[in-house]
Amino acid sequence: MYAVxxxxxxxxxxxxxxxxxxxxxxxxxxxxxxxxxLNAVNVNLIAFAMMNNSAEGHVFALYVIAVAAAEVGVGLAxxxxxxxxxxxxxxxxxxxxxx
Amino acid sequence: xxxxxxxxxWTAPTIDWHAIxxxxxxxxxxxxxxxxxxxxxxxxxxxxxxxxxxxxxGAVVPVVTLAVLGGDVRxxxxxxxxxxxxxxxxxxxxFLLVGYVVVLLSQNELEEGGYYQGEFYVLLLVSVxxxxxxxxxxxxxxxxxxxxxxxxxxxxxxxxxxxxxRSNEAGAKYYLLGVFASAVLLYGMSFLxxxxxxxxxxxxxxxxxxxxxxxxxxxxVFVLAGFAFKISAVPFHTWAPDTYEGAPTPVTxxxxxxSKAAGFVALLTVLYLGLYGADEVHSPMIxxxxxxxxxVGNVVALRQTNIVRMLAYSSVSQGGFILMPLAVMSTxxxxxxxxxxxxxxxxxxxxxxxxxxVIIAVSxxxxxxxxxxxxxxxxxxxxxxxxxxxxxxxxxxxxxxGIWIAKLQAFRALIDAGSTSAYVLAIIAAVNTVIxxxxxxxxxxxxxxxxxxxxxxxxIRPPSSVWLALGIxxxxxxxxxxxxxxxxxxxxxxxxxxxxxx
Numbered sequence: 001m002y003a004v005x006x007x008x009x010x011x012x013x014x015x016x017x018x019x020x021x022x023x024x025x026x027x028x029x030x031x032x033x034x035x036x037x038l039n040a041v042n043v044n045l046i047a048f049a050m051m052n053n054s055a056e057g058h059v060f061a062l063y064v065i066a067v068a069a070a071e072v073g074v075g076l077a078x079x080x081x082x083x084x085x086x087x088x089x090x091x092x093x094x095x096x097x098x099x
Numbered sequence: 100x101x102x103x104x105x106x107x108x109w110t111a112p113t114i115d116w117h118a119i120x121x122x123x124x125x126x127x128x129x130x131x132x133x134x135x136x137x138x139x140x141x142x143x144x145x146x147x148x149x150x151x152x153x154x155x156x157g158a159v160v161p162v163v164t165l166a167v168l169g170g171d172v173r174x175x176x177x178x179x180x181x182x183x184x185x186x187x188x189x190x191x192x193x194f195l196l197v198g199y200v201v202v203l204l205s206q207n208e209l210e211e212g213g214y215y216q217g218e219f220y221v222l223l224l225v226s227v228x229x230x231x232x233x234x235x236x237x238x239x240x241x242x243x244x245x246x247x248x249x250x251x252x253x254x255x256x257x258x259x260x261x262x263x264x265r266s267n268e269a270g271a272k273y274y275l276l277g278v279f280a281s282a283v284l285l286y287g288m289s290f291l292x293x294x295x296x297x298x299x300x301x302x303x304x305x306x307x308x309x310x311x312x313x314x315x316x317x318x319x320v321f322v323l324a325g326f327a328f329k330i331s332a333v334p335f336h337t338w339a340p341d342t343y344e345g346a347p348t349p350v351t352x353x354x355x356x357x358s359k360a361a362g363f364v365a366l367l368t369v370l371y372l373g374l375y376g377a378d379e380v381h382s383p384m385i386x387x388x389x390x391x392x393x394x395v396g397n398v399v400a401l402r403q404t405n406i407v408r409m410l411a412y413s414s415v416s417q418g419g420f421i422l423m424p425l426a427v428m429s430t431x432x433x434x435x436x437x438x439x440x441x442x443x444x445x446x447x448x449x450x451x452x453x454x455x456x457v458i459i460a461v462s463x464x465x466x467x468x469x470x471x472x473x474x475x476x477x478x479x480x481x482x483x484x485x486x487x488x489x490x491x492x493x494x495x496x497x498x499x500x501g502i503w504i505a506k507l508q509a510f511r512a513l514i515d516a517g518s519t520s521a522y523v524l525a526i527i528a529a530v531n532t533v534i535x536x537x538x539x540x541x542x543x544x545x546x547x548x549x550x551x552x553x554x555x556x557x558x559i560r561p562p563s564s565v566w567l568a569l570g571i572x573x574x575x576x577x578x579x580x581x582x583x584x585x586x587x588x589x590x591x592x593x594x595x596x597x598x599x600x601x
Contacts, residue, residue, distance in 0.1 A: 007293075014286055021279050030275060037282035041289050048293030056298045057289075060240050064285060067247045071278050074251055078258060078274055082267050091275070094268045097341045097408075 006047035013040035027079045027089040031072060038068045115176050117168075118183045120161035121191055125228040128154030129221055136217025144216045148206040148564070151220040155199045155227065162191050180238035180299055186441070190234035190364055193445055196571075197357045198227040200452050203568040204459055205349035211463075212347075214259055222252035223353070230361040237372060239288045239298040242365050243281075246329070249361050250277050253354060257346040269345025273354075276328060276338040284325020290318035291373075300372040308376035319380045322369065329362030332422060333391040336415050340399075343411035348462070351407060352455035355414040360444045363421055367440055370428050378428070386426040386524060393419025393531040400538050406458055406470045409538060410451070413494065416535060417447055423528055424509050427516035435515045439508035442586055446493075446501040446579050453490040453572030457483050460561035460569070470542055475551035480559040484546045486573055493576045495539040496532050501576040504583040506532065 013036050020033025042061045049057025083089050116123070132150055139146065166188045176183065201223065209216045229249025236242045254277060258270020292298050294315045295306035307315060324335065331339035343351045374381060396416025403409035421443045424436035458468075460483055465472040477484040493500035510528065513521040561569075579586050 010289075017282070021275075027271070027275075034275075034278050034282055037279075037286065041282065041285040044286070044289035044293065048289065051293065052296040054296060056240070057292060060243075060289075060292065060298060063240060063244060067244065070251055071247070071281075074254055075274060075278065078254070078267075078271055081258065081261055082271060085262065085264055085267055091271070094271055096265050096268055097344050 003047050003051045006043055010040040010044040010047070013037070013043065025090050025092050027082070027091055028076075030091065031075050031079070034075075035068065035072065038064055117161065118165065118176055119181075120165075121158045121195070121231055122228065124158040124161065125154065125224060125231060128157065129224045129228065132217065132224060133221050136221070139217070145206070145210065147216050147220050148202055148209075151224060152199055152202045154224060155195050155202065158231070159192060159195050162188055162195065166192075178299070179301065181235050181241055182237050183235055187234040189441065189445070190360075191231045193360065193448060194227055194230040194234065194357055197353070197360075197448050197452065198223060198230075200456075200568045200571055201349055201353045201357070203564040204352060204452075204456055205347070206564050207463070207562045208347060208349050208459065212260065214347075219256065219259060222256055226250075226252040226256070226353075227357070230357055230364075233361045234364055236365075237300050237368065239292060239300070239303075242369065243285065243288065246281060246284075246361075246365060249358065250281070250329075253277075253350075253358055256350045257342055257354065259347050259350060263345075265345035266347065267345075269342045272338045273342040273346075276335075280325050280328030280335070283321055283328075287318045287321025287323075287325060290314050291322065294318065300369065303373040304375055307374060311377055311380065315377065316380050319374055319377045320384070322374075323366075323381055323384055326362060326366040326369070327388060330359055330366065330418050330422070331415050332388045332418060333395045333415070336392070336396070339415055340408055340411040343414070344405060344408045344468075348407065348455060348459050351411070352452050352459075355411065355455075356448045356451050359414065359418060360448060363418075363440060363444060366425065367437065370425060371433065371437060375428070375433070382426055382428070385422060385428075386520060389419050389422040389426055390524060390527050391419070392416065392422060393528060397531050397534045397538075401534070403538070404470055405468045406473065406542065407468050409470065409542075410454060410458075413535070413538070414451060416531065417451070417494070419531070420506060420509055420528060421447070423524060424512035426524060427512060427518070427521050432512050432515035432517075432521075435508070436512040439505070439512040442508050443502075443505040445586060446505045446576070449572045449575030449579065450490050450493040450501050453486065453569060453576060454494065456565060456568045456572060457487040457490065460559060460565050463561065464557070464559045465555075470545055471549075471552055473542060473545045474549035475556075476546040478551060479556040483559060483561070486569055487546060488543055489573055489576060491539040491543055493580065495536045497536075498580065500580040502580075504580060504586070508587075 017033045017036035017040060020036065021030055024030050024033060042064055045057040045061040079089055132147065132154065135150060136147060165183060205219065209219055226249045229245050233245040233249065236245050254270055254274040257273045258266055260266035291303060294312060295303045297303060327335040343355060370381065393416045396412045396419060400409050400412035400416060403412060421440055424439040428436050461473065461476065462468060489500060493502045496503045496506045510525055513525040
């Protein structure tokens with residue numbers, strides 16, 4: 001196995017995630033796409049940690065996992081709040097303010 | 100196995116408790132506020148603001164003692180990854196003070212709106228803790244954790260008016276773009292770590308010199324794009340106006356000053372310590388972003404009718420001015436650029452918070468956010484009118500008020516750099532200063548010359564906490580403008596650049 005395999009996997013996950021964030025209008029799908037990007041980061045970090053033979057990457061990945069959990073907690077709460085007010089979680093309908 | 104582990108002698112690492120005292124005070128304060136809120140009667144919730152204010156002022160005390168005592172040991176605690184130097188202390192004091200002013204501003208807004216108070220102050224304190232940590236962070240990991248610690252509570256605060264669809268929209272846009280930006284930033288950081296083998300910024304700086312690999316260039320671009328979202332630089336600014344307009348006004352004040360300043364602090368530290376070897380990648384990017392940010396922010400601000408939205412675009416364009424010295428960060432002008440950014444952040448905080456404080460005071464009685472609702476303010480609330488004049492004139496950069504000295508420093512950094520591109524940027528900035536005066540003056544014309552829109556001239560009586568906030572911000576704006584030597588000497592401390600350890 002080469003480190004480059006993991007980096008390609010990471011790049012694929014990252015691209016999928018970015019595509020999802022840009023193209024999806026469902027808020028939950030966007031949240032999942034952001035999770036994909038964060039997991040791409042984790043794959044990268046672990047691969048680099050093995051490559052560099054240092055522990056920093058592993059520690060960093062643990063932090064990313066913990067923070068991602070907190071972020072999604074807030075995100076889902078916000079999606080729920082929007083759903084209660086509008087009965088819809090389509091992001092393109094969130095356009096009360098313009099200019 | 101376990102027995103052999105236990106048999107090993109273990110000495111606890113020495114921890115400099117004094118050096119991390121500001122953070123510790125905040126952590127204790129956060130728990131205190133959370134617990135007190137549980138047991139406090141609904142009728143006594145007003146005390147929460149007082150306790151929060153005391154916690155923030157309490158955290159300033161160790162910052163001051165640290166600054167007065169000085170010392171070499173504390174510069175390098177945690178292996179130089181978390182540094183308490185003059186640069187960090189100045190910014191810590193700034194963030195704590197901004198937090199205090201925002202508490203003063205939010206008190207009545209929360210009480211009259213019937214919103215949760217205890218939770219709000221807890222989140223505010225957590226966010227300030229993240230900022231305080233950010234000013235000391237010198238490692239990719241601690242910068243990331245601090246960035247999230249300050250952003251996640253801010254997402255919730257932006258959506259604080261739960262039933263108001265505009266506030267929902269503000270929170271959702273801020274959250275989605277903010278999280279997306281941190282994910283992109285992290286992806287860049289992972290490459291930075293992978294190609295240099297370390298997350299410590301000073302080591303990254305050493306490893307990044309010389310010819311850059313494609314991966315390293317990609318890393319720098321992603322990191323820069325991630326931070327550009329946080330500081331709402333064009334073309335990553337689209338969330339800012341909507342979030343600022345929809346969020347509760349005290350939160351807007353907090354976001355446009357503290358959150359933005361924290362983004363700049365992170366960018367500044369990363370560029371100055373870690374990426375100075377990659378200047379041929381980031382200098383042109385920052386140059387373009389600075390020029391675009393101030394121009395787009397100004398031009399769009401010209402046609403706004405809502406004052407909060409106008410100030411939102413104005414803060415986008417001020418961000419361009421703060422970004423301007425960073426474009427010459429890697430030349431011989433690095434130190435004057437660093438100083439210019441710190442000074443700008445300090446003075447901008449006072450003037451912008453002050454402008455928001457006046458808006459909060461006036462819109463409590465006019466119940467409107469339109470610029471036209473400020474018509475004839477001088478005739479029935481001369482105090483607020485004069486204060487707003489001071490703040491807006493300062494934001495426009497008119498001497499002898501606050502921001503002129505900051506703008507001067509920013510221009511000086513560009514002149515120090517002395518390259519053609521720096522001069523061109525300086526000319527763009529000069530033109531933008533004139534455009535900016537246009538929309539600030541439009542508000543002032545309403546205040547001084549227009550008639551009162553609905554003939555209602557009952558005097559405005561802002562609560563005493565808002566007056567205190569106005570006093571602090573007006574004092575800062577005027578004193579720093581008239582006696583710039585105060586803040587200049589502050590930033591001239593050799594430690595400001597020396598102890599950053601490059």
